[in-house]
Amino acid sequence: MPKPIKLGPQPGNPTELILNGEVATNEWKILPQLEEGETFDINALPPGKVILPLRQWQAHREALAKRSAEVGVWLDSDEGAELIGSEAANLPLIAIHFPAFADGRGFSAGRLLRERFGFKGELRAVGGFMRDQLTYLQRCGFNAYAFEGEQPLTILKESLHDFGDSYQSGVDQPLPMFRRRF
Amino acid sequence: MYRYDDRDRAIINDRVVQFRGQTERYLAGELSEEQFLPLRLQNGLYIQRLAPMLRIAVPYGLLNSSQLRRLARVSRDYDKGYAHFTTRQNLQYNWPQLEDVPAILAELAEVEMHAVQTSGNCIRNTTSDPYAGIALDEIADPRPYCELIRQWSTFHPEFAFLPRKFKIAVSGSEQDRAAIRVHDIGVQIVKHGEEIGFQVLVGGGQGRTPVIAETIRDFLPEEDLLSYLEAIVRVYNQLGRRDNKYKARIKILVKALGPEEFGRRVEEEWQHIKDGVEKLTPEALQWAKSFFTAPDYKTFDGAASEAALQQQADSDKAFARWLDRNTYPHRVPGYRAIKLSTKPTGVPPGDVTDRQLEAIADLADAFSFGEARATHDQNVVLADVEQGQLYELWQQARKHGFATPNIGTLTDMICCPGGDYCSLANAKSIPVAEAIQRRFDDMDYLYDLGDLNLNISGCMNACGHHHVGHIGILGVDKKGEEFYQIQLGGSASNEASLAKVLGPSFSRAEVPEVIGKILDLYVEQRQAEEPFIDTYNRIGLQPFKERVYAKAN
Numbered sequence: 001m002p003k004p005i006k007l008g009p010q011p012g013n014p015t016e017l018i019l020n021g022e023v024a025t026n027e028w029k030i031l032p033q034l035e036e037g038e039t040f041d042i043n044a045l046p047p048g049k050v051i052l053p054l055r056q057w058q059a060h061r062e063a064l065a066k067r068s069a070e071v072g073v074w075l076d077s078d079e080g081a082e083l084i085g086s087e088a089a090n091l092p093l094i095a096i097h098f099p100a101f102a103d104g105r106g107f108s109a110g111r112l113l114r115e116r117f118g119f120k121g122e123l124r125a126v127g128g129f130m131r132d133q134l135t136y137l138q139r140c141g142f143n144a145y146a147f148e149g150e151q152p153l154t155i156l157k158e159s160l161h162d163f164g165d166s167y168q169s170g171v172d173q174p175l176p177m178f179r180r181r182f
Numbered sequence: 183m184y185r186y187d188d189r190d191r192a193i194i195n196d197r198v199v200q201f202r203g204q205t206e207r208y209l210a211g212e213l214s215e216e217q218f219l220p221l222r223l224q225n226g227l228y229i230q231r232l233a234p235m236l237r238i239a240v241p242y243g244l245l246n247s248s249q250l251r252r253l254a255r256v257s258r259d260y261d262k263g264y265a266h267f268t269t270r271q272n273l274q275y276n277w278p279q280l281e282d283v284p285a286i287l288a289e290l291a292e293v294e295m296h297a298v299q300t301s302g303n304c305i306r307n308t309t310s311d312p313y314a315g316i317a318l319d320e321i322a323d324p325r326p327y328c329e330l331i332r333q334w335s336t337f338h339p340e341f342a343f344l345p346r347k348f349k350i351a352v353s354g355s356e357q358d359r360a361a362i363r364v365h366d367i368g369v370q371i372v373k374h375g376e377e378i379g380f381q382v383l384v385g386g387g388q389g390r391t392p393v394i395a396e397t398i399r400d401f402l403p404e405e406d407l408l409s410y411l412e413a414i415v416r417v418y419n420q421l422g423r424r425d426n427k428y429k430a431r432i433k434i435l436v437k438a439l440g441p442e443e444f445g446r447r448v449e450e451e452w453q454h455i456k457d458g459v460e461k462l463t464p465e466a467l468q469w470a471k472s473f474f475t476a477p478d479y480k481t482f483d484g485a486a487s488e489a490a491l492q493q494q495a496d497s498d499k500a501f502a503r504w505l506d507r508n509t510y511p512h513r514v515p516g517y518r519a520i521k522l523s524t525k526p527t528g529v530p531p532g533d534v535t536d537r538q539l540e541a542i543a544d545l546a547d548a549f550s551f552g553e554a555r556a557t558h559d560q561n562v563v564l565a566d567v568e569q570g571q572l573y574e575l576w577q578q579a580r581k582h583g584f585a586t587p588n589i590g591t592l593t594d595m596i597c598c599p600g601g602d603y604c605s606l607a608n609a610k611s612i613p614v615a616e617a618i619q620r621r622f623d624d625m626d627y628l629y630d631l632g633d634l635n636l637n638i639s640g641c642m643n644a645c646g647h648h649h650v651g652h653i654g655i656l657g658v659d660k661k662g663e664e665f666y667q668i669q670l671g672g673s674a675s676n677e678a679s680l681a682k683v684l685g686p687s688f689s690r691a692e693v694p695e696v697i698g699k700i701l702d703l704y705v706e707q708r709q710a711e712e713p714f715i716d717t718y719n720r721i722g723l724q725p726f727k728e729r730v731y732a733k734a735n
Contacts, residue, residue: 080420101343104341105420105424107343108416132200136337139339163337165196166339168335168338170339177333178470181469182465
């Protein structure tokens with residue numbers, strides 16, 4: 001499998017996050033993608049709940065089956081939801097990385113996981129997204145938001161309620177307004 | 183026209199509150215420039231050379247008189263008493279204070295207006311035909327579909343951070359007056375028997391890499407409009423390039439994949455969602471159409487009305503000219519549409535004062551059921567005027583500086599704000615427009631030249647549509663000096679074409695003279711009533727090149 005020559009920014013592991021609308025302790029540890037030359041030892045995984053890069057999860061899916069409730073997967077912004085596909089229905093957590101807030105591919109990935117691939121677990125935004133995107137993320141099916149660094153999460157979570165209604169279909173409100181007006 | 187209900191109002195009011203909070207956070211230093219940038223852009227707020235610029239959305243160009251009066255008031259209270267109609271049928275303020283923008287948006291929300299998605303890498307204001315609903319060659323009114331697209335695209339959660347800006351245009355007539363072939367998506371209404379549907383084109387655009395759009399679907403059923411658009415934008419959002427902003431538009435993706443492969447991917451995506459909730463219901467379609475029904479027209483004897491008008495025209499040459507250039511046929515006997523020209527000599531094309539905005543409102547109330555339409559050539563249409571009132575309307579329009587009878591002629595130029603305002607520009611464009619207007623101010627000569635689109639952009643981003651002007655002028659920077667490249671043969675109509683560069687560029691002072699040489703050659707070479715673009719297509723670029731670059735003897 002070809003490796004990236006140079007890794008972009010990697011998601012971090014803040015101690016707290018916004019989960020289902022509340023500030024919560026981060027119980028999951030996200031592992032970065034492998035640097036060039038690095039190898040992945042499945043037996044050296046840290047204990048507890050871990051979120052693996054897509055490639056490691058793909059390579060070791062069978063071996064990880066025993067601890068499936070403790071293994072999540074994260075997608076980088078150039079990795080589409082179809083790479084997990086219907087396997088999503090069996091995962092407890094999928095994280096989607098936003099290397100920069102302007103990179104909007106993760107919005108499509110989130111919706112597809114929820115609407116097409118039957119994902120019911122925790123859908124977590126990680127990386128450089130910003131507060132003002134929370135309503136969009138929520139509408140695309142995200143329910144967990146791990147901001148980078150120390151952030152005033154109790155204030156940020158207010159932005160989940162920036163809008164009270166929406167025109168088009170989304171995960172939170174599947175019916176577009178034209179089906180609700182009459 | 184479309185009117186908000188409580189749901190629409192609630193969404194726009196939520197936006198006003200949200201943007202007020204964002205502006206406060208920025209002013210308090212809690213948001214960096216970089217973070218504030220996409221937020222303000224998605225609210226139409228640019229930081230320009232001299233001051234911020236605020237672009238107000240005018241959905242597919244429709245305005246009512248109370249909106250026009252509010253726009254006038256805002257320009258007076260928060261700006262320098264004027265505003266600018268853009269080539270996307272929107273309206274811009276050039277001098278608002280950043281701190282005032284939330285208050286401006288609150289004022290606009292009261293008249294069902296906003297600045298949502300007028301900039302930024304998201305789906306922009308949908309544009310259409312300024313003669314929608316009245317044109318003789320109309321297949322179906324495009325406005326209900328424009329409104330459905332407006333609602334679908336407003337705060338679309340998946341498509342707020344696309345690789346690049348995204349523009350959709352809808353044409354409902356046989357002649358394309360919405361330039362759909364130079365849009366990211368062009369939607370052409372077509373009929374199969376009695377069934378309404380759409381021809382869908384993708385990947386057109388101007389800017390640095392002008393491209394004519396390709397058709398990816400010949401007939402899309404009416405009810406599938408939104409789900410198909412969703413499929414297109416979803417494919418683009420996932421596959422469009424994000425590493426280089428000059429290669430990020432959908433046209434580059436369509437070129438890279440090829441239109442067939444791009445279309446195949448869209449179809450594949452669409453199969454998943456075509457029967458989903460975005461499929462338009464008969465009730466929704468009927469509801470959207472209910473906002474765009476014919477106003478309460480009177481019944482006239484068409485022939486008698488024409489004869490009376492002809493009599494007025496025969497006795498007043500100036501009126502006859504205005505009638506000839508600035509009015510447009512209407513499908514209802516005894517009515518015409520008229521175009522108010524924002525392009526008298528010496529005024530930047532598209533600029534109107536607060537007083538003029540109010541005058542448009544008054545004229546709309548008096549003569550055209552209280553509505554007006556901004557056009558992509560930066561003028562204003564009153565769509566439903568009784569022929570018997572045209573003379574009176576013309577006199578009033580004259581008083582307010584709107585009756586220059588130059589619509590569609592050389593001096594009815596499309597022109598971007600250019601280096602006078604815009605921080606992207608390489609060169610000024612407004613003084614070039616003015617110099618051309620001053621040189622070619624003989625109306626007899628302009629009429630003799632006939633239909634001629636001259637478009638000016640101050641840089642290769644092409645906001646002044648120079649690629650699709652019969653004559654295009656592009657401002658370029660040569661070692662810190664402003665020069666102008668001349669292009670010929672562009673068109674945004676059904677037979678869309680991209681203009682070709684004539685040759686080496688000219689200084690600003692030389693431009694009117696060069697245009698003069700081009701026009702001289704046209705006049706010499708044209709056959710009978712042949713318009714400029716047809717002569718160009720017949721004889722090609724070379725004779726123009728030889729004339730313009732001929733060595734003086």
